[in-house]
Amino acid sequence: xxxxxTGRTEAIESRGNPGAVARPRVGGSxxxxxxxxxxxxxxxxxxxxxxxxGWRYGGTHVAAGGDRVRTxxxxxxxxxxxxxxxxxxxxxxxxxxxxxxxxWDEREAADLHGIGFIGxxxxxxxxxxxxxxxxxxxxAGTDLCQVAVGPIHAGVIESGHFRFHLVGDRIxxxxxxxxxxxxxxxxxxxxxxxxxxxxYVARACGACAVANGVAYAHACEQVLGLxxxxxxxxxxxxxxxxxxxxxxxxxxAAICAGVGLAAGNTRFAGFTERARRxxxxxxxxxxxxxxxxxxxxxxxxxxxxVRAVRAALDALRVEVTSGWRELMFNASFQxxxxxAGVVATEAARRLGTVGPAARAAGLAEDVRTASPRLHxxxxxxxxxxxxxxxxxxxxEQRGLELWQTFDLLDxxxxxxxxxxxxxxxxxxxxxxxxxxxxxRGATTCVVxxxxxxxxxxxxxxxxxxxxPSVAAAAPGNLLVDFPLINKSFELCYACADR
Amino acid sequence: xxxxxxxxxxxxxxxxxxxxxxxxxxxxxxxxxxxxxxCEHELTLTASPFCDLARFGLGIVASxxxxxxxxxxxxxxxxxxxxxxxxxxAMPEPRRVAALGDCALGREVLGMPDDLxxxxxxxxxxxxxxxxCPPPPDAIAEALLGLVDGRQGPTLIR
Ligand code: SF4
Numbered sequence: 001x002x003x004x005x006t007g008r009t010e011a012i013e014s015r016g017n018p019g020a021v022a023r024p025r026v027g028g029s030x031x032x033x034x035x036x037x038x039x040x041x042x043x044x045x046x047x048x049x050x051x052x053x054g055w056r057y058g059g060t061h062v063a064a065g066g067d068r069v070r071t072x073x074x075x076x077x078x079x080x081x082x083x084x085x086x087x088x089x090x091x092x093x094x095x096x097x098x099x100x101x102x103x104w105d106e107r108e109a110a111d112l113h114g115i116g117f118i119g120x121x122x123x124x125x126x127x128x129x130x131x132x133x134x135x136x137x138x139x140a141g142t143d144l145c146q147v148a149v150g151p152i153h154a155g156v157i158e159s160g161h162f163r164f165h166l167v168g169d170r171i172x173x174x175x176x177x178x179x180x181x182x183x184x185x186x187x188x189x190x191x192x193x194x195x196x197x198x199x200y201v202a203r204a205c206g207a208c209a210v211a212n213g214v215a216y217a218h219a220c221e222q223v224l225g226l227x228x229x230x231x232x233x234x235x236x237x238x239x240x241x242x243x244x245x246x247x248x249x250x251x252x253a254a255i256c257a258g259v260g261l262a263a264g265n266t267r268f269a270g271f272t273e274r275a276r277r278x279x280x281x282x283x284x285x286x287x288x289x290x291x292x293x294x295x296x297x298x299x300x301x302x303x304x305x306v307r308a309v310r311a312a313l314d315a316l317r318v319e320v321t322s323g324w325r326e327l328m329f330n331a332s333f334q335x336x337x338x339x340a341g342v343v344a345t346e347a348a349r350r351l352g353t354v355g356p357a358a359r360a361a362g363l364a365e366d367v368r369t370a371s372p373r374l375h376x377x378x379x380x381x382x383x384x385x386x387x388x389x390x391x392x393x394x395x396e397q398r399g400l401e402l403w404q405t406f407d408l409l410d411x412x413x414x415x416x417x418x419x420x421x422x423x424x425x426x427x428x429x430x431x432x433x434x435x436x437x438x439x440r441g442a443t444t445c446v447v448x449x450x451x452x453x454x455x456x457x458x459x460x461x462x463x464x465x466x467x468p469s470v471a472a473a474a475p476g477n478l479l480v481d482f483p484l485i486n487k488s489f490e491l492c493y494a495c496a497d498r
Numbered sequence: 499x500x501x502x503x504x505x506x507x508x509x510x511x512x513x514x515x516x517x518x519x520x521x522x523x524x525x526x527x528x529x530x531x532x533x534x535x536x537c538e539h540e541l542t543l544t545a546s547p548f549c550d551l552a553r554f555g556l557g558i559v560a561s562x563x564x565x566x567x568x569x570x571x572x573x574x575x576x577x578x579x580x581x582x583x584x585x586x587x588a589m590p591e592p593r594r595v596a597a598l599g600d601c602a603l604g605r606e607v608l609g610m611p612d613d614l615x616x617x618x619x620x621x622x623x624x625x626x627x628x629x630x631c632p633p634p635p636d637a638i639a640e641a642l643l644g645l646v647d648g649r650q651g652p653t654l655i656r
Contacts, residue, residue: 129577151581152529154560156542159530159578180577181532184610203608206536206632250539263502269546270509273635276543286634287536319505326502494535 032222032426033080033433037068040093043085047071047095050081056365057099057352058435060106062087062113064190064448064455069115071095071102072433072444078370080433082446087115094120101352104468105460112187127179136175139165144172147479151180155257158493164479171482174474176467181497186457194220194294194447197454201445204459205495206287210236210243211438212459212495213292215445218373218434220294223449225428228373231420235297237375238412239288240436241405245313246275247439248356248398248405249320251490255395256327258484259336267323271316278312281305282417296421303416310413317406324399337392341473341485344389353469355441355462357489360397362387367437374436375412391488438462440491461495509547523555524646527565527589528598531582531618533572536632537599541571543635551639554646562588567626567645570618571598573607579615586622594645596626598638603627 038046050073051057058072063084069092073081085092094117096102106117107126117123125134145166151159161177189200201216202209214236221228228236253268276286282301283291291299301309327333343353348361358365359381366381368374382404384396434445441462448456470489474482530538544551551557559565562585574582586595597603597618604617618624628641 151578152562152585156528156538156558157530158533158535158538159581180581181530181572181575182577182613183532183573183575183608184613185608188608188610200608203534206534207539209534209536250542266545266547267502267505269543270548273543273546273548287539287632289536289631322505323502330502492535493530494533 032429033082033431035082035084035429035431037084037086040085040088043071043083044093044095044098046083047073047098050083051098055081057095057101058442059444059446059458059460060095060102060109061446061456061458061460062109062115066113066115069109070446072446074435076365076370078367078372078435080435082431082433090114091116091118093118096120099352100350101465101468104464127182129177129179135177136163137173139173141167143167160493162482164474164482166479169478169480171474171477171479174471174482176471178467178493179497181494183498185498186459189454189457192454193452194223194449194454197447197457198293200457201459202289202292204498205461205463205492206289207247207492208243208438208440208443208461208463208495210239210288210292211436211443212445212461214240214374215434215436215438215443215459216447216457217292217294218436219432219445219447220434220449221373221422222426222432222434223429223447223451224295225424225426226295226422227425228422229420230375231418232297232422233373233375234412235299235417235420236292236373238409238417239283239291239299240374241408241412242275242279242282243288244401244405244439245409246272246279248402249275251398251439251487252324252327252395252402254487254490255391255398255484256333258391258487259333261327261330261333264323264327264330264333267326271320271323274312274316278309278316281312282309296419298419299417300419301417306413306416310410313406313409313413320402320406324402327395334392336481336484337395338388338390340391340481341394341477341488342388342390343469343473345387347472348389348469351469351472352465353441354465355437355439356397356401357389357394357466357469358441359383360387360393361389365442367435367442371436376408391484394488440489440495441465459495459498461492463491463493463495466491467496522646523557524567524642525557525559525565526567526569526642527559527562527585528569528571529578529582529585531570531572531578531602532575532614533599533601537571537601540632540635541569541598541638544639546635549635549639551642554639554643556639556642556646562586563590565589565593567594567596567642568622569596569598569642570602570622573601573604573609574615574618574621575609576613576615579621582618583621594625595622596628596642596645597624598628599633600629600631603629605629606631 055073111127147164150161163175165173249272256264345362446458
């Protein structure tokens with residue numbers, strides 16, 4: 001691939017038949033959630049039907065009060081359905097055999113809420129660390145050895161533990177033990193007002209502060225029956241794309257670091273710095289902290305500021321293009337990428353992979369195609385020509401999305417940014433679901449509320465969804481390639497651990 | 499590749515970074531004790547061409563056994579308490595501890611008390627405080643350079 005938007009785009013709305021399972025209620029055009037309380041007997045059959053009709057698994061959480069477990073399903077067109085099943089005798093039926101992406105959700109619910117999942121065996125611990133035997137998969141054989149890495153890593157990396165099972169240098173299996181950084185943010189947020197709850201979501205992750213914040217704001221606004229005005233949609237979309245810009249530039253730098261290409265790493269680190277300075281110029285904060293709140297937006301940028309930001313981004317784009325071309329024509333760099341850390345289409349679908357990693361595997365799915373509360377008119381996800389699901393494809397995907405984001409930003413910066421609000425326009429409800437395409441993929445925030453306070457908060461970020469894919473990408477590769485594979489996903493630990 | 503190096507040289511010149519004027523060095527080991535990842539992202543950019551901390555003899559080393567300074571970010575979680583103390587115990591003396599960011603300083607920490615082990619100060623003797631949420635790369639650099647010079651680190655309130 002050279003430069004520019006050479007990837008093909010695909011429409012995905014036509015897939016599946018959402019109406020066969022559930023029709024969104026009035027207000028579906030701005031994304032309200034259908035809540036279906038089902039019995040223990042019908043929970044699995046309803047889920048099977050929905051998955052067969054093209055709906056995707058979107059997360060499982062324990063409802064406020066702990067007497068129900070709810071599983072989220074999303075249709076390609078953006079409709080959302082929450083299937084609630086009562087907890088009986090401390091247990092509910094598992095769905096992990098129907099939707100393997102439910103694995104972490106169920107393990108987390110077991111550790112944090114003491115819920116049992118009938119049929120999920122062995123139910124390994126996830127948040128609870130306990131003994132080695134409780135969370136590792138037993139691997140046996142001759143010439144086998146284990147390499148334990150972390151929680152403290154050699155570079156400037158977040159804390160988490162990886163246990164590799166190897167024969168020689170080749171990885172047979174990887175157990176990732178995260179949640180060293182679990183701060184109990186979701187539980188701590190319970191009881192706070194909807195406004196105040198935003199602080200807990202923001203603290204979950206600095207790299208996805210805007211994406212998580214907007215997902216939370218959307219969920220709360222659904223609870224309150226509020227709909228963003230066009231000005232609010234535009235302001236939030238601008239913030240989301242600015243976050244994606246620095247994040248993708250950082251990812252390219254990280255992939256260069258993963259193969260030890262110092263020149264590429266340094267150059268893209270410089271671009272990342274410039275993108276963060278743009279953020280500071282526009283919002284007063286390099287990571288856009290404090291720019292998203294429930295019910296409105298206070299970001300102000302007059303014509304002069306907007307023009308200055310646009311000019312800075314134009315200049316950045318020219319240099320990023322040149323830096324990208326260097327990478328594409330650097331043979332020793334390119335040589336390391338193909339075939340490393342493959343997550344192919346079928347695996348990605350099964351594991352529930354999201355974001356650039358899913359698109360690099362050929363799944364043209366992007367929440368931005370169905371984000372009626374944001375400003376993405378006519379958005380089409382882009383996928384690389386060779387969607388091979390390896391490190392090369394994930395790098396190429398970042399490039400394609402960078403040009404797309406530069407284009408979106410250029411369009412969004414054609415007018416001043418003014419304070420904006422969300423207004424009454426949809427029926428209020430007890431549960432809100434916000435979905436946003438973060439730089440790492442679909443991020444879902446579920447807020448259960450009594451109308452004023454948060455009674456339950458669940459944040460299922462793109463990183464959380466993709467960690468099992470990182471573990472699945474490792475087997476068959478050499479141990480020395482793992483840093484590169486890991487960097488090609490560049491997931492947050494903070495987002496997953498919360 | 500040559501074009502890339504040439505561009506980097508241009509960038510270096512255009513930024514007019516002061517020449518290295520210190521004859522000493524400082525080896526830093528970073529420990530994320532439960533951050534939001536913001537502090538890590540800023541620390542990473544101390545190596546960008548805009549800051550290039552390495553030219554002052556400051557480097558991130560892979561092991562606490564090679565480190566002069568333990569740079570800790572994040573509110574210390576219950577699960578990171580042991581690894582943090584182990585890393586500190588592995589350091590040779592003399593050793594210093596720097597707390598990076600408001601969380602590490604115990605400011606406005608959010609979470610469940612059960613899951614948190616308290617600010618760094620409650621667990622280790624903190625020599626250098628780098629406030630900010632997150633502190634930008636230049637502030638991190640300036641604070642760490644204070645240690646190279648043997649000064650008590652400046653308090654950077656921005
Ligand atoms: S100080 Fe701020 S940026 Fe640093 S870890 Fe804490 S919340 Fe994140």
